[in-house]
Structure formats: structure tokens, C-alpha cells
Amino acid sequence: MAASTPPRAGTRPASAATLAQLAELNQRLAWKPAARLQVEGLSIGYSTLRGRFHAVEDISFEVPAGTNLGLVGESGCGKSTVIKALMGLQPANTSVSGRALLDGQDILGLDDRGLRDIRWNSISLITQSAMNSLDPVYTIGDQIAEAIRAHERVSRATAWARAEEMFALVGLPAGRLYEFPHMFSGGMRQRAVIAMALALNAGMLLADEPTTALDPIMQSQIMTRIRGIHAHMRRSMILVTHDIAVVAETCENTVVMYAGKMAESGPTADVLERPLHPYTMGLQNAFPRLPVPGAPRQPLISIPGVVPNLLLPPPGCRFASRCPFATDLCRTTAPPVVRHGAQVATCHHTDRSEEFRAAAARPETWRNMRGAA
């Protein structure tokens, strides 16, 4: 029958004091500039019962203020590990080295107090909203208000009024702030999580696979909304996804990760149109391209094989066992980081990339790989 705590139908009208405080808060938050993030030589290791390994090794990239960066790669490549380290959320068995400068301030070595200050104020997080990313026993409104009141000295009513505005921004009716997470559909929960991430207008947003849990229609709706909000608010964002098409539409720059290392990075247009790294070429094949009128539909080709065990990484290139162009050099020697203009790739044979691109478009190139490893 009815749930134990019935949701309220609407919201209470805000008092004049609340409205004044809200206007003041909104103004203050609106002044926050977009943030710039420079990650330099980031390495992250986990100690486990089976040994220590690097889930992320020597990653460097930059997110200029007001731009989006796409972080792509198959699952297990270390994307979430990077995001958690940037929020200071790594578990206890983790060691982090390198620097991450958020508007010039290194946020990797911050103590508790310092972390609390930058979290949500300067850098906020959109998680993949599976059922358990929200506290099941608090209303959504309470959870958004909690984030606001952790940083701003405003009344509960003001925080709720701000939460109402955030709900409007993501297209949810204010009355539903009084509901609990289990009363929301997956898509609504995702929008609530986005509303929460926007509540303090942080200069940098980290979105870790924000749409992965949703069905395709909902995925594109949510991505459209994120893009819309983003264009409107001019924040910076790192978008983690394994959907290359989303990156193409959303991000100025792209970093491709493979087995904890940076395979390739650079302006999205360059990386996707003229990939230097065979892994990027493989990823592109695995996703449907935007249909080009008149051109034949590209078949989907997945990259055979799996990401290597990081506890025992191969001596040479980590992609060698799956790369159709691997040579003996690749299997014995770690590849150098090669720069081509704004584009960077970690591969021995970037000079042959044009030849590789032509071959990579053909399904048989990848099919012949089977068993080669």
C-alpha cells in the first residue's frame, strides 16, 4: 500500500529571508570561474594480498579552464582510479604519486581539512548512479542540502531552495526532492546525482561513466542534458566513458588509457580522426560511428583479447598481445612517448600510423589476431 513516509505533494513557499539568502548564495556561486587542471606524472599503486601493482602509471594531461576532457578505455584500465585519486577518495591500500594542479594548487597531497575544502567547492563528482550511490534512508533533497550546507553557512530552507533550482536545471519537479532514492527510476536518480554535483557550481566536474547504468535512450537524454548544462554554465569537466561517440560530441580533448598507461592523448578531433595508437583505432572500430550519409555502414569490430594482468605486466608494450601491428621490438621494449603536434602517443611505430589506420578499418586485420597472442 502506501510507503511509510508519504512524499509531500508540493513544496512550501519560501520565506522572504530565505529568498534573500538564496539570491545572495546564487550570486556568490555564479562568480566561481571554471577551473584548470594539470595532471603531471600521476602514478597510482594498489597493495593487495597478491602483491603491489600500478593501476595507473605516469599519466599526464591538462584540462584547460572551461573545456571537457574525455577519458576513455576499456573497463579495468584505471579510469576510476584516476578519478578517485583526484577527489582524494582512494582506499587505504593505495599509494599516489605525481601532481595534480587544480588552478595551480596540488590537490594530491592535501590533508583531511584541505580535501574537505576543495571537495564540491572546487571539484565535484557525478558517479554512475546505480541504486546504491545515494543514501537510501535520506530524502534526495536532504542529500543535496547536505552538500550545500557542508560548505556554505546558509539555512536549511535556503539549501533546499537551491536544491529546487538544481532540480529544475536537470528537469525534475521540485516536489520530488522529498522522495527517497528508491522511489526514483534509474534515469531520475542519475539526474538527481547531476543536480547534486552542480549544487555548489564547482569549477571542475568529474563524471565517471555517468550513463553506463542506463538504457541507450536514457543515456543519450542524460548526455544531452549534461552537454546543455555544461555549455550554459561553462564549467570544466573530465568525462569518463568507454563510448567514443560521446567523447566526439562532448570533449575538446581526449585521453585514451590502456592497462594503466596513457596510450594516446590530444585534441579530440585529431585523436579520433587521425589516431596514432593502434588501441585507439581498435576502440573506434568497436563503436558505431555517426552515420555518414551515402557511406556504407561500418561493421562493429571488437578488439580480441583482454587487458593484461597488471600484477605481471608484459615487458614491452602492454598492448602488444592484442595489437595487429606488434613487432618483436614491441614485445621486448616499452614504447616511447611520441609527440606529433598537439597529439601524443605511446607506441614504437607512430610513423606508420597512416598505414595502420587503413589496415585497422578492415575487419580481417583484427580477426587474424585471434590466437596470435
Place this chain on the structure above:
Amino acid sequence: MRAYILRRLAQSVLVVWAVTSIMFFMFRVMPADPTAMLLERGLTEEARQALLQEWGLTGTLWDQYVAYLGNILTGDFGSSFLYRKPVWEVLTPLIINTLWIAVPGLLLGAALGAVIGTAVGWAERGGKLERSGIFLATVIRGVPNFVIGIALLTIFSSTLSWFPGFGMGDPGATTGFARYMTLDFLHHLALPLIAVIIYFMPENLLLMRSGVVENRTEDYIELIRAKGVPQRRVAWHAARNSMLPLITWLFPALAETIAGIVVIEIVFSWPGVGRELVLAVTRQDYPVAQAAFFLLAVMIVLANLAADLVYGKLDPRVVYK
């Protein structure tokens, strides 16, 4: 919701009825004549018959049962064989005495257990606080509670003489309600109350700890941390979610808990209803025993009902059907 409560109430009444009926037949089946000890003091046969009549012990078993149920419905449990007073007059002060150690004891035990359990669960895994917390709680839980009581008595009463070890007041103490307001009473209350707290705390502590340990790695806790909320507040979210399993255990465990309190009353000679229940059974004072069991049944049934309702209050996902 209303239908749910009505149905649960009906179930409760049924359970209480079953318990009272079992009590009734159990005490009749026992081959003991409550007038026996009075006979020895030269009771005439007429007087004996009159007593049996008064106690509802004449007629067929069925007649007695019907009369007994009727009396209970009107709240009349008859008169004590021993005290020759209405049962309620005997029990009411004892019930109050029991509440004095049970209510604060259980509340403090649960609260302390929850707070310490949260701290232990939130502490570094494998650290000092975690290990000593679990060790202490496990040891105390393993010790029978009469041992806890006797240990308290030996240390704080016999050896250190800090607290009296017997009863509820020194001889010549004030009587009636005023006696609860005296320092002497509080002095006597301390040890049995502490015994109840120590007895009840470990299970709460351990349940709370495992709940917090489970919850602290959940995604929602990570998101709360990401919001820049102070540690304490993050731990509170984990604790708040861990209360749900605690509540499901707490109330149904009340039957066992009450048994524990009976033992503590006996160890400390605390004149409570539990101690009286045991005495009444050994003295064959059935009306008192029946009423005490009836009270227990009602309490346990109500506790289970309360558990359901409290759970629904704490967990918004609960739907009553």
C-alpha cells in the same frame, strides 16, 4: 498501514491467549494442592473449601478455564496464595522496581553499544581500537551474566565496599514512592543497573560494528565523503543505515534479554517482577506466576510489533501490507 496494524494486533492477541492458556493448564496439571501448607496449620475442611472457591479451584477444569479467561479479560488475576492479596497489589511495586533497572539499563546498553560499535566499525581496519573493541565485546558476550553480576558484587561490594550488594534500600528506609527519590535508592540501584548495561551492550556493539563496516565501503558513503562533509557526519550516515539490522535484532531478542534481567534481579536480590516470578513458581503461588507470565507474553508481543513499526520509521523502503 491501518489494516497491517490491525492484523498484527489480532495476531498478538492470539499469541497472548495461547500463552495464558498454556500457563493455566500447566499449573493445573502439576499435582500440587496450594492449600496443603495451610492445612498443616490446622485449616478446617470448610475453610479449605471456601479458599478453593475463592481461588477459582472448584468445579471441572473447563469451568475453571472459562472463569479464568473471563477474569483475565477484566484484568483480574485473582489473589496470591501466599500474600493473600490481589495479584496486582503484589506485582505493581515489583514491576516498577524492574522498570528501574530494565528501562535505563537497556536504553543505555543499546546507546553505548551503538556509539562504541560505530567508533569501532569506523576505526582503521585491523587497528588497536578495532581489535580491542571486538575482543572486549566478544569476551563479555561469552560470559554468563550471573558471572558478570557476581564479579561486580565481589569487586565493588564485598572488596571495595563502594556499593551495597543486596536489595533496594537499607532497613528502615522510606517506603512508597518517596523511596525512589533517595540517594540510598540510587546507591542500591547502581550495581544491578551497571550489570544490565554490561550485559546488554556487547551484542549491540558487535551488530553495530559489522553494520558500519559493511556500509562504510558502499558507494553512497563514498559520494557523501566526496561532498566534503566532515568525517563524523559521514560516519553518522553509516551508523544510521546500520541501525536497521540492529532494530530487527533488538526487539525480538527482548525475550532473551528479559530472561537475563531475571538472573540479574536474583543475583542482586533486586525485588523485581522477574525475581518474584521465580519465587512464585517455587512457592506454587500460581496466580502470581500466571500474571507475571502473562505480562511477559504481552511485553514480548508488543516489542515485536514495535520493532516492525520502528523499522518502518527508520527505513523509508519498508511498505506495510
